[in-house]
Amino acid sequence: MIDRTLLALRQIPRILSIAGTDPTGGAGIQADLKSIAANGGYGMAVVSALVAQNTRGVRSVHIPPIAFLREQLNAVSDDVTIDAVKIGMLAQLDVITEVRDWLSRCRPPLVVLDPVMVATSGDRLLDPAAEQALRDLILQVDLVTPNVPELAILLGERPAANWAEALEQGKRLSDSTGATVLVKGGHLNETSCPDALVNTNGRLAQSVVEVALPRIRTTNTHGTGCSLSSAMATVQARTGDWAQSLAEVKDWLQDALAHADELGVGQGNGPIHHFHRLFADSAGTSPIPAGSAAFSSTPTFSSTLWRDVELTRLQIFDLPFITDLGSGTLAEEDFSYYLAQDALYLGTYASVLARASELAPTASAQCFLADSAARCRDVELELHRSWLGQQPEPSEAGPVTTGYLEHLLAAGAAGNYAVLLAALLPCFWLYANVGDRLHAAYLSRTETAAHPYAAWLETYSDEEFAAATKQAIALTDDVAATASNAERAAMRQAFATSARFELDFFDAPRQLVRA
Ligand SMILES: Nc1ncnc2c1ncn2[C@@H]1O[C@H](COP(=O)(O)OP(=O)(O)OP(=O)(O)O)[C@@H](O)[C@H]1O
Numbered sequence: 472m473i474d475r476t477l478l479a480l481r482q483i484p485r486i487l488s489i490a491g492t493d494p495t496g497g498a499g500i501q502a503d504l505k506s507i508a509a510n511g512g513y514g515m516a517v518v519s520a521l522v523a524q525n526t527r528g529v530r531s532v533h534i535p536p537i538a539f540l541r542e543q544l545n546a547v548s549d550d551v552t553i554d555a556v557k558i559g560m561l562a563q564l565d566v567i568t569e570v571r572d573w574l575s576r577c578r579p580p581l582v583v584l585d586p587v588m589v590a591t592s593g594d595r596l597l598d599p600a601a602e603q604a605l606r607d608l609i610l611q612v613d614l615v616t617p618n619v620p621e622l623a624i625l626l627g628e629r630p631a632a633n634w635a636e637a638l639e640q641g642k643r644l645s646d647s648t649g650a651t652v653l654v655k656g657g658h659l660n661e662t663s664c665p666d667a668l669v670n671t672n673g674r675l676a677q678s679v680v681e682v683a684l685p686r687i688r689t690t691n692t693h694g695t696g697c698s699l700s701s702a703m704a705t706v707q708a709r710t711g712d713w714a715q716s717l718a719e720v721k722d723w724l725q726d727a728l729a730h731a732d733e734l735g736v737g738q739g740n741g742p743i744h745h746f747h748r749l750f751a752d753s754a755g756t757s758p759i760p761a762g763s764a765a766f767s768s769t770p771t772f773s774s775t776l777w778r779d780v781e782l783t784r785l786q787i788f789d790l791p792f793i794t795d796l797g798s799g800t801l802a803e804e805d806f807s808y809y810l811a812q813d814a815l816y817l818g819t820y821a822s823v824l825a826r827a828s829e830l831a832p833t834a835s836a837q838c839f840l841a842d843s844a845a846r847c848r849d850v851e852l853e854l855h856r857s858w859l860g861q862q863p864e865p866s867e868a869g870p871v872t873t874g875y876l877e878h879l880l881a882a883g884a885a886g887n888y889a890v891l892l893a894a895l896l897p898c899f900w901l902y903a904n905v906g907d908r909l910h911a912a913y914l915s916r917t918e919t920a921a922h923p924y925a926a927w928l929e930t931y932s933d934e935e936f937a938a939a940t941k942q943a944i945a946l947t948d949d950v951a952a953t954a955s956n957a958e959r960a961a962m963r964q965a966f967a968t969s970a971r972f973e974l975d976f977f978d979a980p981r982q983l984v985r986a
């Protein structure tokens with residue numbers, strides 16, 4: 472739901488972070504600036520506290536004189552129009568009071584408060600005497616993003632023991648303050664990491680908007696809270712839609728956590744990889760649109776397609792089929808059903824690829840599509856050889872498989888190359904995306920117990936397939952460039968419909984095997 476109170480949406484919103492520092496660059500202001508830039512904003516920073524800390528803990532805190540804090544705040548607001556402010560570590564009472572006074576004079580249209588009290592390392596970052604002032608500050612903000620212990624302190628209650636209790640606490644905090652609360656599940660010992668926007672005063676389409684993604688096995692989570700809240704301020708200032716912002720930010724954060732171990736920064740809890748997409752794109756390895764393309768004033772057509780299916784993608788990662796497949800707890804009959812349907816699907820998908828190759832306007836597109844059709848038949852045969860050999864009899868196409876194939880065959884029969892390409896693309900793109908995530912989670916698992924789907928997961932993420940996906944995306948962008956507006960609209964529709972079928976396809980075993 473678009474928040475109409477936020478009228479001035481900006482392509483590159485100007486975001487101010489008021490927070491403490493982290494000289495190792497993973498948390499506080501340093502993380503905020505990276506997170507703002509990675510999510511398409513222009514970052515600015517006012518330092519509330521200088522913190523001598525690293526990935527292992529906090530050594531000491533220096534708070535500049537309050538008059539100097541005021542000068543920093545005024546220096547920014549006297550000159551720059553601020554689209555959103557993210558407030559982090561405020562350390563003590565007089566800092567909170569100063570920031571509150573500044574807000575009452577120059578409140579930007581959007582204020583996000585991360586009520587920082589304790590660092591990941593367990594060190595305190597807020598004087599306990601200032602807790603009440605922080606509670607009062609929530610009355611002036613749009614979004615507050617406490618972790619589980621902070622939520623409890625703000626309410627004066629015991630920490631939630633599970634996600635249901637955390638949500639109830641979120642509702643109580645929203646009730647008493649009017650603010651939207653982003654309840655975060657990072658601290659709960661659950662296999663997934665749920666987050667939810669909670670507003671009990673009708674400011675969201677539903678009072679609870681939840682997004683849960685699998686927990687990434689990494690100890691490099693330093694500064695996730697700072698990064699999340701500044702990313703939320705940025706994306707909300709760009710889109711004006713809280714639910715969309717959470718979906719987009721969680722998706723980005725998930726990959727930043729999945730790539731965190733590559734950085735090798737520090738010996739404790741290291742930082743997340745804020746710029747993973749930018750780096751992957753410049754290395755030419757990512758099928759995901761790069762930040763630069765996604766945020767430019769003329770985004771590529773494919774980045775529009777990708778954004779269109781943001782929620783569908785998140786729903787895929789939230790499916791029991793996917794989370795159970797990742798953890799190895801998926802029932803064998805569900806897996807067999809999926810594989811048998813996949814083999815059936817691939818047979819017809821290959822013939823639709825061949826049809827697209829006939830329609831393709833260039834020799835290189837014809838080669839690529841014909842080659843993809845051949846590879847697709849190889850994968851189908853391999854599935855029969857290695858996984859489905861023991862199946863007593865060939866299965867029939869289930870309703871989702873049939874529906875998906877009818878959609879593709881109809882696009883083939885209609886004969887519009889651009890629309891057909893868009894309909895074929897999610898099978899490449901979403902599969903590569905799911906494959907990458909499942910593979911990364913598989914590689915970073917710490918359990919030593921045998922994983923029943925190890926052999927399958929090991930081959931799931933494939934560089935050649937990632938390269939083919941990039942090529943399919945590039946072909947789609949090429950045809951979109953010369954397509955009419957009506958054709959582009961039909962391409963978006965065809966792509967989104969296929970994406971929904973990808974979601975239903977992963978969910979079909981649970982819906983149908985158990986029916
Ligand atoms: N291992 C993980 N895998 C996936 N998501 C995670 C993981 N750890 C934390 N998150 C996500 O990171 C965000 C921050 O959550 P968390 O509850 O850890 O906040 P925090 O304690 O304020 O963070 P910080 O580590 O900066 O103190 C949430 O979106 C949470 O779901």
Ligand SMILES: Cc1ncc(CO)c(N)n1
Nearest residue numbers: 491492498499560590694
């Ligand atoms: C400055 C600062 N803000 C927030 C946190 C919480 O991660 C931290 N460690 N340091």
